[in-house]
Amino acid sequence: MPYSYQYPHPAVTTDIVIFTIRQQLELLLIRRADEPFKDCWALPGGFIDIDEDLEHCALRELEEETGVTGVYLEQLYTFGTPGRDPRERVISIAWYALVPPDRMHIRAASDAREVAWFEVRKLPPLAFDHKDIVALAHQRLSAKLNYSTIALQFMPEKFTLSELQQVHESILGTKLDKRNFRKRVAALGCVKETGEHRRDGKHRPARLFTMTSPGTVEIVK
Amino acid sequence: MPYSYQYPHPAVTTDIVIFTIRQQLELLLIRRADEPFKDCWALPGGFIDIDEDLEHCALRELEEETGVTGVYLEQLYTFGTPGRDPRERVISIAWYALVPPDRMHIRAASDAREVAWFEVRKLPPLAFDHKDIVALAHQRLSAKLNYSTIALQFMPEKFTLSELQQVHESILGTKLDKRNFRKRVAALGCVKETGEHRRDGKHRPARLFTMTSPGTVEIVK
DNA sequence: GCAAAAGTGTTCCAGATACACCCATGT
DNA sequence: ACATGGGTGTATCTGGAACACTTTTGC
Numbered sequence: 001m002p003y004s005y006q007y008p009h010p011a012v013t014t015d016i017v018i019f020t021i022r023q024q025l026e027l028l029l030i031r032r033a034d035e036p037f038k039d040c041w042a043l044p045g046g047f048i049d050i051d052e053d054l055e056h057c058a059l060r061e062l063e064e065e066t067g068v069t070g071v072y073l074e075q076l077y078t079f080g081t082p083g084r085d086p087r088e089r090v091i092s093i094a095w096y097a098l099v100p101p102d103r104m105h106i107r108a109a110s111d112a113r114e115v116a117w118f119e120v121r122k123l124p125p126l127a128f129d130h131k132d133i134v135a136l137a138h139q140r141l142s143a144k145l146n147y148s149t150i151a152l153q154f155m156p157e158k159f160t161l162s163e164l165q166q167v168h169e170s171i172l173g174t175k176l177d178k179r180n181f182r183k184r185v186a187a188l189g190c191v192k193e194t195g196e197h198r199r200d201g202k203h204r205p206a207r208l209f210t211m212t213s214p215g216t217v218e219i220v221k
Numbered sequence: 222m223p224y225s226y227q228y229p230h231p232a233v234t235t236d237i238v239i240f241t242i243r244q245q246l247e248l249l250l251i252r253r254a255d256e257p258f259k260d261c262w263a264l265p266g267g268f269i270d271i272d273e274d275l276e277h278c279a280l281r282e283l284e285e286e287t288g289v290t291g292v293y294l295e296q297l298y299t300f301g302t303p304g305r306d307p308r309e310r311v312i313s314i315a316w317y318a319l320v321p322p323d324r325m326h327i328r329a330a331s332d333a334r335e336v337a338w339f340e341v342r343k344l345p346p347l348a349f350d351h352k353d354i355v356a357l358a359h360q361r362l363s364a365k366l367n368y369s370t371i372a373l374q375f376m377p378e379k380f381t382l383s384e385l386q387q388v389h390e391s392i393l394g395t396k397l398d399k400r401n402f403r404k405r406v407a408a409l410g411c412v413k414e415t416g417e418h419r420r421d422g423k424h425r426p427a428r429l430f431t432m433t434s435p436g437t438v439e440i441v442k
Numbered sequence: 443g444c445a446a447a448a449g450t451g452t453t454c455c456a457g458a459t460a461c462a463c464c465c466a467t468g469t
Numbered sequence: 470a471c472a473t474g475g476g477t478g479t480a481t482c483t484g485g486a487a488c489a490c491t492t493t494t495g496c
Binding site: 398400401404405408420422423424425426442 | 457458459460461465466467468469
């Protein structure tokens with residue numbers, strides 16, 4: 001045991017709630033291969049390197065699981081109730097990330113672990129206190145819809161207004177009025193028309209939009 | 222060195238921004254007695270006990286410095302940039318607390334440390350990254366004024382509406398309109414008249430109010 | 443021509459803002 | 470009587486909410 005201290009030190013980990021939206025709001029879980037909570041689903045995460053920045057640790061986990069870089073990542077809360085991990089005292093800094101569905105490439109089979117997306121409203125039992133972490137992340141995300149342009153972080157480069165509305169609806173779990181939604185988006189000025197259209201069914205083609213300030217989340221209202 | 226681990230563990234501390242309001246928004250600082258940053262002002266804080274809940278650690282620091290219990294306390298953010306403490310890797314969970322000025326009894330001379338209140342807008346240079354922590358706490362507090370009843374946590378049991386308005390103004394750093402302020406407070410229903418008055422100068426006595434739900438902070442609007 | 447999603451305006455209400463004068467007291 | 474802070478009401482503006490029909494396409 002080569003690392004010794006005069007006083008006991010807790011272990012510090014990072015857990016990430018990785019959200020995406022396909023038909024519904026989904027998040028990434030990993031089936032645990034070891035005790036405790038063996039075979040139980042859990043958030044991706046891991047121990048922080050001793051010289052590693054907190055955010056870097058979260059980015060590293062995110063990249064390992066999804067292959068994505070440059071997506072929205074925000075620190076959520078720090079969980080550290082004694083006993084939350086039965087092995088030793090573990091303090092976990094929780095983050096959440098928003099990944100556009102076209103950006104990721106799950107490295108599922110690479111290390112024989114089981115990795116899967118679950119709808120937020122149909123989660124299996126989770127290891128540790130991860131249910132609390134997910135609940136807080138979802139709550140924070142919902143709240144931010146009302147005063148920021150965070151929903152755009154889920155969108156691919158080009159998207160229709162109906163798709164953006166579906167993103168809002170699947171996060172909030174409610175239906176929105178189409179005209180009011182579009183009025184608000186227009187007032188914010190956070191999207192602009194590309195001039196292109198998408199035809200994808202037996203109905204009128206939809207205009208394609210793009211973000212005016214990609215990569216930035218503005219606080220509004 | 223009796224505490225050994227297979228992998229290196231960071232130290233984990235808690236720092237607290239303890240706010241109060243007298244004439245202005247103030248916070249509590251302690252002059253450091255030891256290196257690093259010897260003689261520099263710093264936030265109160267300390268190492269977490271290995272079996273201690275995170276919030277308990279913050280409450281303990283708060284109680285040690287101010288003698289108060291039962292005041293508003295909220296986790297702020299976790300800071301852990303490598304090198305923020307030159308001695309070893311330290312990850313600090315920052316909190317902020319709101320203390321009504323009549324509730325506290327600083328235990329200043331008890332251990333010969335220098336402890337003092339500073340106006341938020343006139344802070345001395347701070348140790349470590351404490352300037353960033355203070356800035357974030359102040360920003361969070363300001364934001365919460367607009368969608369919660371958090372300001373009441375600064376008030377003594379009985380207070381005038383002008384005093385409550387001064388609390389808002391000193392946090393925001395702006396003047397507010399008296400009539401609009403009172404209309405909003407009345408609409409929230411978060412205070413009620415006691416029927417008493419306070420006379421404290423050569424002017425009309427002010428009505429005294431009290432909280433309708435002491436100890437709770439409601440999210441509003 | 444019909445099914446399906448895209449697109450578009452107006453009315454109404456609530457809450458925020460701007461703004462100026464009288465009241466009760468101490469000296 | 471005057472200085473000081475306490476106390477009050479109205480008009481206006483702005484943003485959110487409710488609400489239904491026409492357009493363009495594929496089949």
